[in-house]
Each structure stands twice: as structure tokens, then as C-alpha cells.
Amino acid sequence: MNSIKSTEIFSNGKISQIITGDKISNLSRYLPPETVVITDVNVNHLYGGYWSNWPNIAIGVGEKIKTLDTVNEIYRRLLEYEVDRSGFIVGVGGGIVCDIAGFVASTYLRGIRFGFVPTTLLAQVDAAIGGKNGINYNGFKNQIGTINQPDFVLCDPVVLQTLPKELLADGISEVIKHALIAEEKLLDFIENNYNAILSLDLQTIGELIHHSVKIKTEIVNQDEKENGERRKLNFGHTLGHAIEKVTGINHGKAVSIGMLIAAEISTKKGLICSDDLARIQSLLKLMNLPINCPSNRLEIIDAVAKDKKRQAGQIYFILLAKLGKAIIQEIGFADLAEYIKESKFLGS
Numbered sequence: 001m002n003s004i005k006s007t008e009i010f011s012n013g014k015i016s017q018i019i020t021g022d023k024i025s026n027l028s029r030y031l032p033p034e035t036v037v038i039t040d041v042n043v044n045h046l047y048g049g050y051w052s053n054w055p056n057i058a059i060g061v062g063e064k065i066k067t068l069d070t071v072n073e074i075y076r077r078l079l080e081y082e083v084d085r086s087g088f089i090v091g092v093g094g095g096i097v098c099d100i101a102g103f104v105a106s107t108y109l110r111g112i113r114f115g116f117v118p119t120t121l122l123a124q125v126d127a128a129i130g131g132k133n134g135i136n137y138n139g140f141k142n143q144i145g146t147i148n149q150p151d152f153v154l155c156d157p158v159v160l161q162t163l164p165k166e167l168l169a170d171g172i173s174e175v176i177k178h179a180l181i182a183e184e185k186l187l188d189f190i191e192n193n194y195n196a197i198l199s200l201d202l203q204t205i206g207e208l209i210h211h212s213v214k215i216k217t218e219i220v221n222q223d224e225k226e227n228g229e230r231r232k233l234n235f236g237h238t239l240g241h242a243i244e245k246v247t248g249i250n251h252g253k254a255v256s257i258g259m260l261i262a263a264e265i266s267t268k269k270g271l272i273c274s275d276d277l278a279r280i281q282s283l284l285k286l287m288n289l290p291i292n293c294p295s296n297r298l299e300i301i302d303a304v305a306k307d308k309k310r311q312a313g314q315i316y317f318i319l320l321a322k323l324g325k326a327i328i329q330e331i332g333f334a335d336l337a338e339y340i341k342e343s344k345f346l347g348s
Ligand SMILES: NC(=O)c1ccc[n+]([C@@H]2O[C@H](COP(=O)([O-])OP(=O)(O)OC[C@H]3O[C@@H](n4cnc5c(N)ncnc54)[C@H](O)[C@@H]3O)[C@@H](O)[C@H]2O)c1
Pocket: 040, 041, 042, 043, 046, 061, 062, 063, 066, 093, 094, 095, 096, 097, 099, 119, 120, 122, 123, 126, 127, 128, 129, 130, 131, 132, 133, 134, 142, 159, 160, 161, 162, 163, 164, 167, 170
């Protein structure tokens, strides 16, 4: 049996607890009587029995609903339920629910208390951790948002059993990212336990989530507002976002290729050796993530350029100094374009 473990984020004089090893069936123990549950229709259908004693708001699914319209509708419902400053919101669902619930809780009545029960692996290791609560605006992802930590995050791997396998890969990609940027031991753990992870052995996946959460919380505790250290969490994402946009493949797969190209650049700069790169490639393949992506390199370069414009011209690129250690370097756009043109991980 898993023991209950807690990892803390310290922010604004408050402690935010990320709990692993407890069950979603114990959710009621975490919820004050004034709770309103925000979830999505799928998750409500599967797990709604655990919050039947509380009012709930079930939103739709898909990135398109992560907008101010959805937020507006939730504000309206909260007023209808007469939620006041003593109210509590718990978001139960994937990254979209966590982002929306966190944003609503951070703005309704200038902020009320909230918690998360992430139900996808991506949300358990990434979206629910670190306090970023963003919504999309005018076609731009996470353009509006807050940084505000929940009181608690409850991660129970048992809910991953109903998750489509395709979505599991998204979370695994972020776990591998955490290992590559901060802890080689986690790489060993994944390599040694890949079968148990892919078949969702609860003990193993519980350990994996705990390791991964610890890495992200340590980084967030050093740099909550992303002025330095937290940028390392963008490893594989500058190119990953561009690949996602151009090819339409999902986030985790795009980040897999993005991480490979960033590791490839790290070898070209003499930071890691080609054996290290080969090890990353084998691990991604083992975990059913893509290691090559047929795509138009010029379109990818163009997408990176557009992204760069939004970030006021700077590209803080994340490279690997060794396996388990990331470094931040500014890379000139022309150099980056050259690396993309030469990469063996992109197709035509
Ligand atoms: N705030 C952050 O720091 C942060 C970090 C990473 C990603 N994100 C955001 O997270 C979002 C993606 O999150 P996601 O991948 O969890 O997607 P998602 O929230 O869209 O969930 C994916 C699908 O899985 C379903 N689902 C959720 N849990 C399930 C379960 N246990 N069983 C069966 N089905 C289930 C959902 O209904 C949905 O259809 C993006 O909007 C992204 O921007 C935010």
C-alpha cells in the first residue's frame, strides 16, 4: 500500500500541499462544507459519485472551451449558489479544468480558497502543480491568467485507469522532461520500471508521480514567477510548441521531438555526448513517444519566429549540461533556425 506523502510549495506566506498516496475516495475529507466542485462532463460522469454531496459545475471538454465565456458562466453559477468569501472551489479533472477552476477561484471575489484533484497524468505532474492558472484569449494560449497556489492538490493514480492511453503519453513526456532537467535517478527509475508504468501498476506510477511532483515543486519554490530557474521547465517546449502548431500532433508527442532536438543541440555544443542523446532517444521510444516527425522545417522555423516575437525577441533556450541537469542559454534566432534545418529528428 502507498503511504500518504506531501510535498509543499511555499507562496505568499501560505503552504500549498501536494498529496500523493491518498485516494480520491477520501476526497470528502479534504472539502469544507462550503465547497463547489468544478469538473468536466466526462470526469463528472465517471467520478461524480465522490462529490454528490456538493454542488457541481460540469464544463465541456477541449481546448476551445478554455475561454472567458466558460469563466463567465461559472461566475454566474457561483452567484446563483450564493458563494461568498468563505466559499471553496475544488477543480476535479485534467489540465483544462485545473486551469479554469484555478483562474475562477483566483478572481471571484478577488480570490477564494481552492484545491485540485487532477485526473490526467499531465495534470498530476504538471498542470495542477505550480500555481499557473491560464485561459486562452483571441486564439492565444494561456494569454490571461494568474499565479496563485491551491490549498491542496490530491493526486490519485487510480483515476488514470480510465484515461485513454493516448493521453497517458502526454504526462509521461513531462515526467521524462523533469528527469532530464533535474534528476538522472528518475531516468533510471523509468528505464527500470517501464513495463509497470505503461501497465499502470499503482505502486510504481504513484512513485513516479511523487518523484516528478517533487522536482517541479523544488523549481517553483526557487522561482515561482518564472524569472530564472522555472524557465528550465520549458525544456523541449520552444520547439515542441512550434511542432504542435505546425503538425497538429498532440502536446506530449511534440515535446518529445522538441526535447530530442534540444538534446541534439546540446551534443553539438559539446555539453552532452552522443551516447546520452541515444539514451534519451531509446527511452522516449520505449515509452511510446515519437522520435521523428515528418514536418516542414521552414514552417517550424516560422512558428518559432512568431513565438519569439510574443516574447519580446528573446529566446531563453534550455539545454542539457548533462543528463539530470539543465542550463539556460540565450540562442540567436539564426543559429536556432540552422539547428532546426540540420536536425535528424525532423522529416522533409
Ligand atoms: N497551468 C499549467 O501550469 C499547465 C501546465 C501544463 C498544461 N496545462 C494545460 O493543461 C491542458 C491540457 O490538460 P490535459 O492534457 O489534462 O487535458 P484535458 O484537461 O483536456 O483532459 C483530456 C481529456 O481527458 C478527459 N479525462 C480527464 N481525466 C480523465 C480520467 N481520469 N479518465 C477518463 N477521461 C479523463 C477529459 O474529460 C478530457 O476529455 C492544456 O489546456 C494546457 O494548456 C497547464
